[in-house]
Amino acid sequence: MPTIKVPPVLREQTDGEAAVSVGGGTVGEALNALAERYPSTKDQLFSPEGDLNRYVNVYLNDEDVRVLDGLDTAAADSDTVVILPAMAGG
Amino acid sequence: MASTETLEDIKARIEQVTPAEASSELDAGGAVLIDTRDAINRQEVRVEGDEYAPAGNGGIESHTEQFGDRVAELAGGRDQRVLLYCNVGNRSAVAADALVREHGFEDVASVAGGIAAWEQDGLPVLVPEGMSAEQRNRYSRHTLLPQVGVEGQLRMLNAKVLLIGAGGLGAPAALYLAAAGIGTLGLVDDDEVDESNLQRQVIHSTERIGQPKTESARKTIESLNPDVKVIEHRTRLDASNIIDIIKDYDVIVDGADNFPTRYLLNDASVRLRKPVVSASILAFDGQISTFVPFEGPCYRCLYPTPPPAELAPSCGAAGVLGVMAGVMGLLQANEVIKLVIGIGEPLIGRLLLYDSLGTHFTELKVRRDPECPICGPNAPEIPESEMGKFPDYELFCAG
Numbered sequence: 001m002p003t004i005k006v007p008p009v010l011r012e013q014t015d016g017e018a019a020v021s022v023g024g025g026t027v028g029e030a031l032n033a034l035a036e037r038y039p040s041t042k043d044q045l046f047s048p049e050g051d052l053n054r055y056v057n058v059y060l061n062d063e064d065v066r067v068l069d070g071l072d073t074a075a076a077d078s079d080t081v082v083i084l085p086a087m088a089g090g
Numbered sequence: 091m092a093s094t095e096t097l098e099d100i101k102a103r104i105e106q107v108t109p110a111e112a113s114s115e116l117d118a119g120g121a122v123l124i125d126t127r128d129a130i131n132r133q134e135v136r137v138e139g140d141e142y143a144p145a146g147n148g149g150i151e152s153h154t155e156q157f158g159d160r161v162a163e164l165a166g167g168r169d170q171r172v173l174l175y176c177n178v179g180n181r182s183a184v185a186a187d188a189l190v191r192e193h194g195f196e197d198v199a200s201v202a203g204g205i206a207a208w209e210q211d212g213l214p215v216l217v218p219e220g221m222s223a224e225q226r227n228r229y230s231r232h233t234l235l236p237q238v239g240v241e242g243q244l245r246m247l248n249a250k251v252l253l254i255g256a257g258g259l260g261a262p263a264a265l266y267l268a269a270a271g272i273g274t275l276g277l278v279d280d281d282e283v284d285e286s287n288l289q290r291q292v293i294h295s296t297e298r299i300g301q302p303k304t305e306s307a308r309k310t311i312e313s314l315n316p317d318v319k320v321i322e323h324r325t326r327l328d329a330s331n332i333i334d335i336i337k338d339y340d341v342i343v344d345g346a347d348n349f350p351t352r353y354l355l356n357d358a359s360v361r362l363r364k365p366v367v368s369a370s371i372l373a374f375d376g377q378i379s380t381f382v383p384f385e386g387p388c389y390r391c392l393y394p395t396p397p398p399a400e401l402a403p404s405c406g407a408a409g410v411l412g413v414m415a416g417v418m419g420l421l422q423a424n425e426v427i428k429l430v431i432g433i434g435e436p437l438i439g440r441l442l443l444y445d446s447l448g449t450h451f452t453e454l455k456v457r458r459d460p461e462c463p464i465c466g467p468n469a470p471e472i473p474e475s476e477m478g479k480f481p482d483y484e485l486f487c488a489g
Contacts, residue, residue, distance in 0.1 A: 008374070009401050009403065054394055054395045055394075055397040055398070057392070057393070059454050059455075062452075062454050063454075063455055064455065082452070084441075084443075085402070086392075086393040087371065087372045087377060087402065088346065088347060088370055088404070089258070089347060089370050089372040089404060090254075090257050090259045090344075090370060090371065
């Protein structure tokens with residue numbers, strides 16, 4: 001089961017969990033599994049059409065899934081999926 | 091040296107020469123002059139054309155075989171004429187004695203009075219150009235680093251760095267950049283010092299509450315390092331002033347507290363090809379990357395669109411650990427110094443995340459976006475007449 005790293009701004013929706021292990025063989029399946037377990041994350045991750053929101057960056061380990069196969073990128077059990085939000089605090 | 095011996099005993103049995111005699115011998119050729127002091131002294135002043143073999147405190151290293159071998163190598167043999175000097179002529183006397191009595195040298199003299207007498211006698215010495223005696227001392231721990239040296243320090247003294255925001259990131263960054271000797275620091279901030287800032291904005295102080303942040307920061311910087319010229323931009327960056335403000339700086343430090351300013355700064359800095367060291371902070375987490383236009387990705391390659399407000403709370407709303415802000419601000423200062431001197435590996439194409447609660451650093455790759463509307467291959471050319479015109483970022487960030 002890949003591990004999803006949850007950013008601080010989404011942790012309220014994941015009961016405070018910073019890392020969640022989920023099922024799924026691709027990045028998209030893993031994120032969907034997260035959204036199923038914590039339904040309030042769904043709108044923040046996905047557009048109504050089911051695409052990743054443009055303001056959500058997702059990495060498989062250290063690589064942006066935009067340069068891989070997007071949501072279809074294969075994710076192995078040992079992989080980490082990082083959800084990265086932009087922050088503007090200074 | 092036996093323990094009952096005094097320096098006077100040693101000086102009595104070795105050959106000593108005056109600085110003038112040593113200088114004539116060097117001019118005539120046939121002798122090698124060796125500096126036996128520590129590296130830090132050597133940076134401040136030395137004799138041109140000398141060689142270097144540190145003899146340790148009190149000359150203690152001169153008793154080692156390595157010292158003898160090093161001097162033999164520099165002189166071209168143990169039968170060659172060797173002149174040693176140090177600061178005042180004590181260490182070199184001990185070393186000269188060791189060379190003759192312990193290492194088999196035949197023709198060694200110590201320069202009486204050392205470099206101090208050399209200078210006093212009006213003989214030429216070499217001092218690093220472009221730095222005063224005070225600066226050589228102030229920045230000695232930098233110039234000792236081979237990667238920095240006098241040249242790197244001079245680059246810092248000649249550099250102009252602009253800080254966007256004199257707050258959680260800008261305050262620690264400005265403080266350390268000032269200490270490092272960045273010659274010109276520009277500060278953009280239209281805020282005043284508030285008591286709630288002081289838990290992290292260490293460049294300000296309790297007595298400066300209510301003062302403009304740029305003024306408070308300038309006072310601290312001036313008392314820390316008189317070499318630094320501070321330029322206050324007591325305003326908020328916007329489309330009408332950004333080109334004028336940033337155009338004269340070499341590197342920009344982004345510590346802005348809002349998305350419209352971050353996108354505006356990105357678009358303007360790409361137009362003017364200015365490197366931006368960008369960091370952001372919230373709660374216990376920080377992010378930092380270095381954007382060098384067309385060499386690596388820009389801020390928009392990383393974040394094509396800003397998040398909605400509920401996903402981007404401010405530090406004022408969500409809180410921020412002051413120390414974490416300091417860590418991120420200092421990482422920015424570190425990046426600036428590398429860019430200015432041209433050393434190391436800047437965070438170009440890399441995003442570094444810092445989770446201060448877990449003490450985890452995570453590095454992510456950032457690629458140039460072929461679709462980037464600002465720095466991508468299909469980005470529109472901006473004619474000179476349009477250089478200062480920008481879209482409405484408030485609207486863009488409001489979604």
